[in-house]
Amino acid sequence: MTALRPELPALMVEEQVKAALLEDLGRAGDITTLSTIGPDRTAAANMSVREAGVVAGLELARTAFRLIDPSIRFEALAADGDRVAPGTTVARISGRARGLLSAERVALNFLMHLSGIATYTATFADEIAHTGAKVCCTRKTIPGLRALEKYAVRLGGGSNHRYGLDDAVLIKDNHIAVSGGVAGAVRAARAYCGHLVKVEVEVDGLAQLREALTASPDVVLLDNMGPELLSEAVAINAAHWGLSVASYPGDLRRTRLEASGNVQIETIRAIAETGVDYISTSKITMAAPTLDIGLDVSI
Known part of the structure; x- marks a missing residue:
């Protein structure tokens, strides 16, 4: 549709x-x-x-x-x-x-x-149009213009990440450092928020990804991983949910994967072709x- x-x-x-x-x-x-x-x-x-x-x-x-x-x-x-x-x-x-x-x-x-x-x-969306990935903006926007800039992103074929701190949970590395663990932070967020609030957690390695998947977050943000590691992450996610390569893209049960960190127009195609669902970058608003x-x- x-x-x-x-x-x-x-x-x-x-x-x-x-x-x-x-x-x-x-x-x-x-x-x-x-x-x-x-x-x-x-x-x-x-x-x-x-x-x-x-x-x-x-x-x-x-x-x-x-x-x-x-x-x-x-x-x-x-x-x-x-x-x-x-x-x-x-x-x-x-x-x-x-x-x-x-x-x-x-x-x-x-x-x-x-x-x-x-x-x-x-330009970013066109580069990955042959894949199932979506390019997403972030909260890095000019103060006071966020709603307008996110509107423009959508007109260009991109997708919006969260609009602010109140519409979705994004557990980042500093949250994990203070709270004490990836899976525990995800479970705490689930217990605190209502069932309509999505929970995403950032990981910087495959071990953290495996830990995060035990708590079934809606999305895992794969921070600063190259295409090889991203492909491994997709395989780990598929195996965790018992999915084949053919059934993986459209399965609604599985955790979604988001790649982020130093995304360039020259690199976004290779990132998208690993099978991640989302690619977030501040460049489409800030640059x-x-x-x-x-x-x-x-x-």
Whole structure:
């Protein structure tokens, strides 16, 4: 079944855009535009991409213009998640020139940043599309923009890891060091959390993996393991659950495996081909370049 495209709640969009506009307008508003453009002047503009990419953030751009001047017309010519070629016009804007110019930067900032993340994610997702693995983002996001950045990741064909500390358990090496053991930490988490909360535990070796599997976590994070070790981990997991190579991928009983640690575009294919289910990397949010998008005004 094809998944529906993600959407952002209108209230969330408005809150984010309003904060960005207030930051930009400061204490006196757009004094450049107010001092040079008369209140009755009108203008039109095309918002176009200058390089190939995946569009993300059009509704935030629309909201920026609307909040500055509700009479401005914003016509989207693409949809979030579309793959576009260089030169593609993704939106046309028209109305009073003051509002158009004052909202321009905030609209483009959101659109360029989120489209950059979606585009960069797509390069990783495309590299492993022939496998069953999914590339996932992490909690390494710009403070205040996590929901938007995770939205962009999904538009690029990636998957979201947990959104925060409260929606899933991820027992990492420091938790294990303090609590005293892998399996014990998993069982403690199970006892503490409700049945709807997923429990994942990080391991840094195959011995820890075997110990973790005795407590049946939902996911095991395999930290900084190369393809050879990852392949061994997949075999150990299959053997633990009594599964054959053929039945392993689709069996819903088994523990899922996630690879993480120094994932690069050059290495993600080899990682995915080991049979892991997920590959998490902060690069798709923290290292994504912005997508070059311009707004050209005509009178």
